[in-house]
Amino acid sequence: LQVEESAVSLWNWTVTKHTGAVIDDEQRAKLRFVACRLICLCEGSDPPEGTIRRQILMSMKTGKGWIDIGKAGLADGFLENAMSSVEKLYAKLRKGSEGEADIQVHRADVEKSLFKVLSYQAESVFAQGDFQKAVMCVQRCKDMLMNLPKETCYLSILCYNFGVETYEWKRYEQSSFWLSQSYDIGKMDMKYSVGKEMQAKVLRLLATTYFEWDCSLYLDKALKAISLANQENLHPAGFFLKVKILLKSGASDEDINSALAEFMHLEMSLDFCLNTAKLLLEHGRESVGFDFLKSVPERFESSPDLGKITLLHIEFLLKNKRELLAKQKIEEVIIGHYTGKQLLPEALNQLHIILWDRAAKRYEEKSYSEALHWYNYSVSFYTPGQIDQNLAKLQRNMASCYLHLKQLDKAKEAVKQAERCDPNSIFTKFSVYKIAVMENDTDKAVEAVIEMGKLAEKTSEHEGKLRVDKNTGSNLLSLAAQIALENDQQIVAIKALEYLSEHLQDCRQLFAALKCLVRLMLSKVMAENAEKRDEDINSIVTYLNLAHKKLAEFFTEEEFTGDMRILEAHWFRKVAWNLAVQFKDSPEKMRDFFVLSFKLSQFCPSDKAVLIAQKTCLLMAAAVDLEMGRQQVTPSEQTELFSQALQHLQTCKEIWKVLKLTGDFAKDPTDTLLLLYEFEARSKLNDPTLHNLMESVWEQPQIEIKTLEIIASLAMESPARYPVLCKKALKSALNLHRKQAVIDAVKFSKCLHSLINISLPTGLTDLDTCVLQEVWDYFEDALSVVSSTDAYPEMEILWLMTRAWNTGIFQYTVGKYKEAEQWCGLGMRFLNHLGSLKKSYE
Numbered sequence: 001l002q003v004e005e006s007a008v009s010l011w012n013w014t015v016t017k018h019t020g021a022v023i024d025d026e027q028r029a030k031l032r033f034v035a036c037r038l039i040c041l042c043e044g045s046d047p048p049e050g051t052i053r054r055q056i057l058m059s060m061k062t063g064k065g066w067i068d069i070g071k072a073g074l075a076d077g078f079l080e081n082a083m084s085s086v087e088k089l090y091a092k093l094r095k096g097s098e099g100e101a102d103i104q105v106h107r108a109d110v111e112k113s114l115f116k117v118l119s120y121q122a123e124s125v126f127a128q129g130d131f132q133k134a135v136m137c138v139q140r141c142k143d144m145l146m147n148l149p150k151e152t153c154y155l156s157i158l159c160y161n162f163g164v165e166t167y168e169w170k171r172y173e174q175s176s177f178w179l180s181q182s183y184d185i186g187k188m189d190m191k192y193s194v195g196k197e198m199q200a201k202v203l204r205l206l207a208t209t210y211f212e213w214d215c216s217l218y219l220d221k222a223l224k225a226i227s228l229a230n231q232e233n234l235h236p237a238g239f240f241l242k243v244k245i246l247l248k249s250g251a252s253d254e255d256i257n258s259a260l261a262e263f264m265h266l267e268m269s270l271d272f273c274l275n276t277a278k279l280l281l282e283h284g285r286e287s288v289g290f291d292f293l294k295s296v297p298e299r300f301e302s303s304p305d306l307g308k309i310t311l312l313h314i315e316f317l318l319k320n321k322r323e324l325l326a327k328q329k330i331e332e333v334i335i336g337h338y339t340g341k342q343l344l345p346e347a348l349n350q351l352h353i354i355l356w357d358r359a360a361k362r363y364e365e366k367s368y369s370e371a372l373h374w375y376n377y378s379v380s381f382y383t384p385g386q387i388d389q390n391l392a393k394l395q396r397n398m399a400s401c402y403l404h405l406k407q408l409d410k411a412k413e414a415v416k417q418a419e420r421c422d423p424n425s426i427f428t429k430f431s432v433y434k435i436a437v438m439e440n441d442t443d444k445a446v447e448a449v450i451e452m453g454k455l456a457e458k459t460s461e462h463e464g465k466l467r468v469d470k471n472t473g474s475n476l477l478s479l480a481a482q483i484a485l486e487n488d489q490q491i492v493a494i495k496a497l498e499y500l501s502e503h504l505q506d507c508r509q510l511f512a513a514l515k516c517l518v519r520l521m522l523s524k525v526m527a528e529n530a531e532k533r534d535e536d537i538n539s540i541v542t543y544l545n546l547a548h549k550k551l552a553e554f555f556t557e558e559e560f561t562g563d564m565r566i567l568e569a570h571w572f573r574k575v576a577w578n579l580a581v582q583f584k585d586s587p588e589k590m591r592d593f594f595v596l597s598f599k600l601s602q603f604c605p606s607d608k609a610v611l612i613a614q615k616t617c618l619l620m621a622a623a624v625d626l627e628m629g630r631q632q633v634t635p636s637e638q639t640e641l642f643s644q645a646l647q648h649l650q651t652c653k654e655i656w657k658v659l660k661l662t663g664d665f666a667k668d669p670t671d672t673l674l675l676l677y678e679f680e681a682r683s684k685l686n687d688p689t690l691h692n693l694m695e696s697v698w699e700q701p702q703i704e705i706k707t708l709e710i711i712a713s714l715a716m717e718s719p720a721r722y723p724v725l726c727k728k729a730l731k732s733a734l735n736l737h738r739k740q741a742v743i744d745a746v747k748f749s750k751c752l753h754s755l756i757n758i759s760l761p762t763g764l765t766d767l768d769t770c771v772l773q774e775v776w777d778y779f780e781d782a783l784s785v786v787s788s789t790d791a792y793p794e795m796e797i798l799w800l801m802t803r804a805w806n807t808g809i810f811q812y813t814v815g816k817y818k819e820a821e822q823w824c825g826l827g828m829r830f831l832n833h834l835g836s837l838k839k840s841y842e
Helices: 002-019 025-041 049-068 076-095 100-127 131-143 149-168 172-186 196-232 236-249 253-262 270-282 286-299 307-319 323-337 345-364 368-379 389-404 408-421 426-438 442-456 472-486 490-503 507-527 530-552 562-582 587-601 608-630 635-660 670-684 690-698 705-715 723-738 745-759 769-788 794-813 817-831
Strands: none
Touching: 002 025, 025 049, 025 076, 049 076, 049 100, 076 100, 100 131, 100 149, 131 149, 131 172, 149 172, 149 196, 172 196, 196 236, 236 253, 236 270, 253 286, 270 286, 270 307, 286 307, 307 323, 307 345, 323 345, 323 368, 345 368, 345 389, 368 389, 389 408, 389 426, 408 426, 426 442, 426 472, 442 472, 442 490, 472 490, 472 507, 490 507, 507 530, 507 562, 530 562, 530 587, 562 587, 562 608, 587 608, 608 635, 608 670, 635 670, 670 690, 670 705, 690 723, 705 723, 705 745, 723 745, 723 769, 745 769, 745 794, 769 794, 769 817, 794 817
16 A cells, blocks of 8 residues: 555656656656556555556556657557557446446546557557557557547547658658548537648648659649648648649640649748749749739739849849840839849848849850850949949959950959958959059069968958858969969969968969969079079078978878878988088078988888988988088187087988898998997087997907008197097007008008107107107107118108107207107108108218
8 A cells, every 4th residue: 555655646746846847757657667567566456546547647658758758658658558458347347337327428438548449559560660550550540530539639640640750751641641640530520620720731741642642653642631721720831832743744734724823812921922932943844934023013013022023033034044134124223223122131131143144154154255245234233333342353353354265454444343342352462463463563463362371361251241261362473373374474373382382271382382482483593693592591591491391290191191201301301401402502502402301201101212211311410410510710600510510420320220130330430430420429519428439449359450540640730639549540440550561661651650740749848758758669660661662751750750850859858868869860761762862861
């Protein structure tokens, strides 16, 4: 009993809260579901009549709730329970009846509930797509209408709703069945019928269903249905549909006129009449259509919208290639415009659209004079001095026609009028530009391009009432460049392309514009003398930098595929490479182009060819920085150049590591160049890591004599000063000279000369004994080589002799007589090896 009371309370609470909009339909359905299930659980073996009636009501409403929220499958069980409860109720009532009269009363009472359950079951199975079950349920309901006439309207509308849904699903056969049922049920009891208007509505949809299903097969049924609809209730929609069906059936003009006559007394709107006329004319019924159109003004004499009739007339005259008659009509409208019979603004705008459309078609056909004729009609509706953006557009269009006709003065006048109406329009500037190009006025054309570029930056630009597309500025600048190139105006084309490259969103167009710019500027540079080149070369650098920047930006695969990016990168890196090679006489430019080529190559796959190119670019860039750093520049500039070179070298070393894995590079001098360049950069930067670098060098077994001699030279080249490193490099080189199978006396002499110079500076007298001993050994080395070959340069022997003698004299002056005797004696030993100079020094 407690469960039953709780279930009833829940049900009542749900009703209250839903009425107060506290819970939505789905929440209500779920709460009803719970309450109903609880009530069913409380059912005894012989429930009283009130309990059964409550179960019927709750089961029906729960089932209907699930149907209403689109979950018809959940409704079936509850509707079956409701049906079972109805049967129980009838049996209980019949059992307690005292005669036939009582039975009839109880039957009538139960039939109302049975009807509701069946109609809900019909809705449920219909929603689940079971057409046959839905038909069976509706048929049972239909059979009960004799006893329940008040339900006629409900059942008729239920079938109509089924018909609407199946029509929308394009299930025309099922739709025609349900709509026919709806109409038939609606006729069963006139007292409780849905009414003539609703019956007509049902029949119109039935006619439409037949028409769309298969007009050729069901034409008669469609006509019969629409005729019945019009008999039930005359309505413009029925009239229009009948005309539509007749036209589709190929009925004669006489039949169509008869159909039109049936409805002439009806109240119809002007737009409806115009749509009817349009329908007739679109189906090629010119005679009937124009006659009907002529009759319309009489019905709407006082309407301010009469201009719509004229517009439709003009439109269809043009459509049927009756241009002369259309022109007459237009001229009548123009006369009316200035004699108090103006069209409403909306109609006038529509007429302008028709005129511009006709002019545009003539323009496309290259009938420019005829296009001007139609544009002039449009101009006729504007008053002198009127400011209007559409008038500006009109004048620009006319200017284009005049330009094609080579009527430059008229074109200039039209553009002048456009500037008066809309001076800040990018389209107006484009028209000014076209005339400037045709007049060969480079300055004015460039000025117009600059103005177009500025306007392209303004995203809020408007053209008439329509917002300018974001690509409009780019498209016009692209066209401007094309026009300039066609007219051999390179400077103008370059300016247009420069603005274009700044504003293009389409990456393919952007790179096409940049390529065009590079080519144009290259041809310009080739034709110029050296003095004028610098500015244009800087422009090329700017274009290549922009290409690099854009390649680095993110693009979707649809906008710019990976393969496209690679192709563009290859093109620009090769251009930069070629320019670097071309400007070998200008180190700074050569360096910049090599660096650019490297940067651009980073968007290419790292295959062997690309890696070699990258390595070369960086080596060349570093070499140029070092060379520039050797020139007479400020210390800060030197530091910047040497640091920059070092950065290039570090990157190059990483690339070289990878490249060496791809093949045999035994004869490649890159390792040597990297070492020498890095040594020079670090030594001139006074880099504390320089000694660490050299430790690895001294350990290399394959280092060449020439490399060591260059290191020695660089170690003492200003601003570097590393005598210890210089001396060590020269000693290593001298050792290598000694190890040669045949000593090259000339090279040996130069190396020894440098080593003695660094070890025994000129003018120093107070020298350490160890140093003198070390230098003495070098002289002994020299003597041994001099004694073994005649190839030792005589001037070098003379220098050795003089240097040894002078060292002895220096020792003498400081009182070191023994040492002085030794060094002077050493010098005398070289005297014997002099050739032609021996007598002079003896």
